[in-house]
Structure formats: structure tokens, C-alpha cells
Amino acid sequence: MVSSDLAAGLPANVPVFPLAGVLLLPRAHLPLHIFEPRYRAMTEDALAGDGMIAMIQPRDPSSAEINPELYPVACLGRIINEERLEDGRWQLTLEGVIRLRVTEELPLRHGYRSVQADYSEFVDDLRSFDGAKSIDRDALLAAFFRYLGGRGLSTDQEAISRLKDEPLVNALAMACPFYPAEKQALLQSKTVMDRAEMLQALLELSSRPEAANDDEPPRPN
Numbered sequence: 001m002v003s004s005d006l007a008a009g010l011p012a013n014v015p016v017f018p019l020a021g022v023l024l025l026p027r028a029h030l031p032l033h034i035f036e037p038r039y040r041a042m043t044e045d046a047l048a049g050d051g052m053i054a055m056i057q058p059r060d061p062s063s064a065e066i067n068p069e070l071y072p073v074a075c076l077g078r079i080i081n082e083e084r085l086e087d088g089r090w091q092l093t094l095e096g097v098i099r100l101r102v103t104e105e106l107p108l109r110h111g112y113r114s115v116q117a118d119y120s121e122f123v124d125d126l127r128s129f130d131g132a133k134s135i136d137r138d139a140l141l142a143a144f145f146r147y148l149g150g151r152g153l154s155t156d157q158e159a160i161s162r163l164k165d166e167p168l169v170n171a172l173a174m175a176c177p178f179y180p181a182e183k184q185a186l187l188q189s190k191t192v193m194d195r196a197e198m199l200q201a202l203l204e205l206s207s208r209p210e211a212a213n214d215d216e217p218p219r220p221n
Contacts, residue, residue, distance in 0.1 A: 010117070010119055011052050012116060014052060015046060015054070016055075017112075018056050019055065021061065023055070023174045025096050025170045025174065026099065027129075028174060029095055030096070030174070032091075032092040052078055053077055053079065053094060056070050056102075058070055070102065070105075072101055074115070075187060098122050099188075100118060102116070102118075103117070135165050135168075140200045146204075146207045169199060172199055186202075
């Protein structure tokens with residue numbers, strides 16, 4: 001279901017790859033290693049078609065179900081690099097295109113899941129980020145470096161600081177090991193500005209002394 005000319009040509013039905021804690025955002029790149037038979041089939045079908053796959057998260061990461069309940073919002077990705085290994089596995093890179101809302105799950109195809117997609121509320125994802133609406137870079141970077149320091153980690157601060165606003169927010173949101181529900185909240189943030197504010201709040205929450213020795217940040221109340 002597409003309600004804008006800007007979104008014309010996007011697939012109405014999309015294969016989905018459920019991975020807990022894995023986030024894809026518009027214009028960001030995500031490397032994937034595909035090894036399960038059903039997702040190998042998904043990759044082959046996508047490459048034979050429009051080259052699109054949506055990344056989505058299961059609601060309950062601990063579920064033992066083969067096809068657990070999914071969150072209602074995903075991100076459509078375009079395969080921009082692919083390599084098939086000798087044993088049939090795939091190395092892929094997805095580029096985020098636009099978020100979507102799941103309106104219906106479709107019957108299984110070759111063991112993998114597909115959904116009917118509605119892009120209407122996320123059409124702005126197809127427009128470049130307005131650089132005039134700058135984020136609070138200094139506060140975000142300070143929160144990120146405190147977060148790393150509290151865990152005894154380090155990074156190339158100069159390289160991170162050189163990133164433009166949207167790539168900076170995308171990189172930190174995708175790389176930080178937040179809980180799946182927190183990753184989903186970042187995905188569903190309406191704008192890049194909103195995502196930056198939520199990201200800063202999560203980093204600050206995770207930098208509290210009581211969270212310093214945790215592998216993951218504390219769950220929000």
C-alpha cells in the first residue's frame with residue numbers, strides 16, 4: 001500500500017529477515033551473513049527479483065518458535081553487494097531504503113516469511129536529511145564516549161566525530177548493543193532528530209554507575 005508518488009515502485013510484498021537486536025535504518029549499510037537454508041532461498045529469490053529484503057525484529061527474542069510474532073515496523077533494504085560462498089552461504093550488504101508498517105503476513109515461501117508493506121507514514125525516509133535541522137552533536141558524542149569509557153572500550157574518536165549528522169546517528173544506533181525493544185524504539189523514532197534524542201537518552205541511561213559493569217544497558221521503566 002503506497003500513498004505517495006515518491007514511494008511509487010516500492011514492492012507491495014516484501015520478504016522479511018527477523019533478527020533480534022539488529023537494526024537497519026534508511027541510507028545506512030548493514031552487512032549480513034546468510035547461512036540458514038530458508039534465508040539462502042530468500043536471498044536467491046530477492047536477487048532474482050527486485051533485490052529487496054526487509055529487516056525486522058521478533059517481539060520476544062527468547063522465543064523458541066520457528067516463526068515468532070514480529071514487531072509491526074521494519075526497514076526495507078536493497079542488496080548492494082552480494083557474494084555466494086562455495087558452501088552456499090551468502091555475504092550481503094543491505095542499504096536501508098525506507099521503513100514500512102506490516103499490514104499482513106503472507107503465506108510462507110520456501111520456508112521464509114513475507115509481509116504486505118505500507119510505506120505511507122514513512123515517505124519522508126526517501127528524502128535526504130535536512131542538514132539545517134542539526135542535532136546536538138556535542139551532547140550526543142559526549143554521551144557516546146562516556147558510554148564507551150564506562151565499559152573500558154575505545155574507538156577512533158576523530159573518525160566518529162567527522163561523520164555528518166544522519167550517518168552519525170545511524171552508526172551509533174545500529175552499533176550500540178541495546179535491548180531489542182530499545183532498538184525498535186530507535187527504528188520507530190519519527191525523525192533523525194527524534195532518534196538522536198532517544199539515542200542520547202539511552203547512552204546516558206547506560207552510563208549510570210549501576211550499569212557500568214553490565215553487558216547490556218538497563219531496561220527502561
